[in-house]
Structures are given as C-alpha cells and as structure tokens.
Amino acid sequence: MSQKMPAAVHYDHKDGAVELRDVRVPTIGKEDALLEVRSVSVCGSDVHMWRDKLGHKPRVPVILGHEFSGVVAQAGKRVQGFKEGDRVASETAAEICGICILCRTGQYNLCPQRKGFGHYADGAMTQFVKVPARCLHHLPDGLPFRKSALLEPSCVAYQCTAVNTRIRPGDFVVVLGPGPIGLLALQVARLQGALKVFVSGVGEDAPRLDIAVRRLGADRGINTSLEDPVEAVKSFGDGLGADVVIDAVGISETLRQSIAMVRPGGQITKVGWGPAPVGFSLDPLVAKGATLQGSFSHNYGTWERVIQLVTDGKINVEPLISRVAPLEGWHEAFSKMEERVEVKAVLTPNGPI
Ligand SMILES: [Zn+2]
Ligand SMILES: [Zn+2]
Structure with missing residues (x-):
C-alpha cells in the first residue's frame, strides 16, 4: 500500500x-x-x-x-x-x-x-x-x-419517514423537495401504505419531478413555478390538506408551505436544513394542533432494514x-x-x- x-x-x-x-x-x-x-x-x-x-x-x-x-x-x-x-x-x-x-x-x-x-x-x-x-x-x-x-441517504429517508413519522395505510403524504432524500422518502411512504404521494419542487426541479412520477410512483409532481403547492394539495380529497408533509428542503418557505398544507391534527417532519431564521408566525401550527418533528441521521436498526429493502429493490x-x-x-x-x-x-x- x-x-x-x-x-x-x-x-x-x-x-x-x-x-x-x-x-x-x-x-x-x-x-x-x-x-x-x-x-x-x-x-x-x-x-x-x-x-x-x-x-x-x-x-x-x-x-x-x-x-x-x-x-x-x-x-x-x-x-x-x-x-x-x-x-x-x-x-x-x-x-x-x-x-x-x-x-x-x-x-x-x-x-x-x-x-x-x-x-x-x-x-x-x-x-x-x-x-x-x-x-x-x-x-x-x-x-x-x-x-x-x-444506502446512507436511504437510511436518512427511512429514519425520517418510517421511524420519526407515523404514516398509516390510506394517508395522503406530500414530500417537499425532489432531491435524493425526497425521492427516497417518497418510496418509503409508499411502502408504509400511503394512499397518495405528491412531490413538490421548484421550476429547475422539473427533471427530478419527472423521475418521481414516471419512475418512482409519485401520484403527482407539483411544479411550484407553475402552480401554488398549497392549493394543489388542498384541491385533493376533502380539501383539508395532507395527513403528513415531509419537508426535504428545509428553508423557511417550505416550512410555511408545510404548515399551510398539513391537515388539522397532521404531522410535518422536517429533514431538510435551512440556516436562515423562519420569519413568520407559527400560530397556524398551534391552531391546527399539528405536530412538527425533526429527523436527523439514522442508527443501526434502520441500516439493517434499509440494506434489505435496497437489495430487494423495494427502495429503488x-x-x-x-x-x-x-x-x-x-x-x-x-x-x-x-x-x-x-x-x-x-x-x-x-x-x-
Ligand atoms: Zn448526506
Ligand atoms: Zn453519547
């Protein structure tokens, strides 16, 4: 050597x-x-x-x-x-x-x-x-x-979506950000039995939104430069919003969107980072009785599961x-x-x- x-x-x-x-x-x-x-x-x-x-x-x-x-x-x-x-x-x-x-x-x-x-x-x-x-x-x-x-980003997504978030079969899940973590979180939400998974991104994310919908089973890609993501989410189902929002971007704007689109009693899990101060009131989170959860990294149990899921192709x-x-x-x-x-x-x- x-x-x-x-x-x-x-x-x-x-x-x-x-x-x-x-x-x-x-x-x-x-x-x-x-x-x-x-x-x-x-x-x-x-x-x-x-x-x-x-x-x-x-x-x-x-x-x-x-x-x-x-x-x-x-x-x-x-x-x-x-x-x-x-x-x-x-x-x-x-x-x-x-x-x-x-x-x-x-x-x-x-x-x-x-x-x-x-x-x-x-x-x-x-x-x-x-x-x-x-x-x-x-x-x-x-x-x-x-x-x-x-495997590592897959573990980040699993920890966020399956360990730190409670998704039940039939839930409506929205993933903000079609980067690697978002595209993997989308798949984990599917494995947990989500009824619908929407993925949202900005204009330059268009190729990634395409991967989400065409290759990874997202029900809908929302291009936020063409439509308002909160309206797009609320136009589905009973109009009350998503049971679960995974924020895989992390900036103030996506936290604002998360709080606006989560349904009363729902959960937001923030896995993306955003060093800038938030700059708006969190009162709507209180009024909705919603949960805001952070997720960081992963541990041994998550790794052993994810290795099997990736080997098996269940996480693609x-x-x-x-x-x-x-x-x-x-x-x-x-x-x-x-x-x-x-x-x-x-x-x-x-x-x-
Ligand atoms: Zn990383
Ligand atoms: Zn220690």
Whole structure:
C-alpha cells in the first residue's frame, strides 16, 4: 500500500475551497477497520461545503464523503465479525461518546459528541478511510457498490419517514423537495401504505419531478413555478390538506408551505436544513394542533432494514444515480448536482466498480 493517496479535501470556509490533495493513508486502532473505498456518493451537503453555504462550520481541512461502501483492507486486533476482504457499508457517526444516555439507548445519532465523516472526521472521497468497526454493515452479494453508495441517504429517508413519522395505510403524504432524500422518502411512504404521494419542487426541479412520477410512483409532481403547492394539495380529497408533509428542503418557505398544507391534527417532519431564521408566525401550527418533528441521521436498526429493502429493490435507488465517475471527476459531479441537472453522482476512488 502506498503511503499517499489522492483525496477531495475541504480546506477553508470560503466559496470553492475543495481540491484534490495527496494525503497520508490513515493508520487504524484496535477497534477500527481500514476501508478500501469502492463507491462514495456526493451529498447536497458536500456541494454546500464546497460553496460555503452550510449552516455550521465543519472542521477544515477535512476529507469529504460520508455516503460510502467498500472492502475491508485491514481489521484492527479487537474487531469482531469483519475481516479482510469483506464487502461493507459504513454509518456516518465517526465519533460518539459511547457513554451518554443517548449512546447507551441506541440513539447515538443524537449524541452531543457525535462527529460525522466528511464534516468533523476525515471521510471517504479518497482511497482508504479509517472506520470504527461499530459503524460497519455487511453487504449482501446481490447489492453492487454503485447502489450501496446510496444506502446512507436511504437510511436518512427511512429514519425520517418510517421511524420519526407515523404514516398509516390510506394517508395522503406530500414530500417537499425532489432531491435524493425526497425521492427516497417518497418510496418509503409508499411502502408504509400511503394512499397518495405528491412531490413538490421548484421550476429547475422539473427533471427530478419527472423521475418521481414516471419512475418512482409519485401520484403527482407539483411544479411550484407553475402552480401554488398549497392549493394543489388542498384541491385533493376533502380539501383539508395532507395527513403528513415531509419537508426535504428545509428553508423557511417550505416550512410555511408545510404548515399551510398539513391537515388539522397532521404531522410535518422536517429533514431538510435551512440556516436562515423562519420569519413568520407559527400560530397556524398551534391552531391546527399539528405536530412538527425533526429527523436527523439514522442508527443501526434502520441500516439493517434499509440494506434489505435496497437489495430487494423495494427502495429503488437506480433512477437516482445520474453519474458514476472517478475521484478526479469530483468537480463536474458537484457542478451538475448544484445545477440540479443530476440527482446523485457516485465517485469510485479505487477504479471502476
Ligand atoms: Zn448526506
Ligand atoms: Zn453519547
């Protein structure tokens, strides 16, 4: 193994501060594995870090990449259940305290000490990444690396839609934002028995809305530059609005829409981020007796379920994969996602998969 490897490094809190650098191959501890990265997908948050538009300040320099899978190249002395050559995917909580009540009760995704790959710990947009063995999951033979790169966003969508939201058969569900999380949340809502799922996006989301309707089973795509999403939702059924709204955008405007379109007694789950202050009254939420729920990350149980669902094709990630490219192609991949002409790019730092 050579000592140096190319890595996509976020090196400063300013626009455009990502570049390929030669970095050292990490050394691992007794409870870690060294993962040879075979696939790592580009997240909207990677693009935001590149553009310095994230709501918080991640560590710099840091190697990007938190949606990844690969092969165990080396296993630490105390690692059990994983050995060299195993095909695996990794969770994202690179560091947790391990002793707080959240960690001890399986909610380590909410540990105040959590440090995520690609934000506060070196991530996987490189050839090798150090991963604590507790983060690893075995991949079934039937799940190729191009798809396993999308397990992480699938877990975000599952945690949001199936764990933190109560959807009952027959519910009317609206997903705001046809980005990767929205397109995956749509499918999870379907699996939970939603009667109708509408997906809403702005004008430039048109190609993604098309994927939602034509390939992933959305009942309707709402283009908000052509019609008012609140009216579109209220024109369906009894006119009282949606039982459940999943906000996979996160900005103030989509929260406003969510509150306006949710039916009395309904639920809004916010999985998208929006650093700007809200700027309007939340009184309608009170008047409707509606629930506003946040959802962040995922944990072990969600991963094991999602691996089965993606392998089985019940969550279909293929229509989201717009591009598979070598690490050197990161810049074009980020640009195309920023322009929303592509949904998801998968990078392959160790050659074709
Ligand atoms: Zn992500
Ligand atoms: Zn903890």
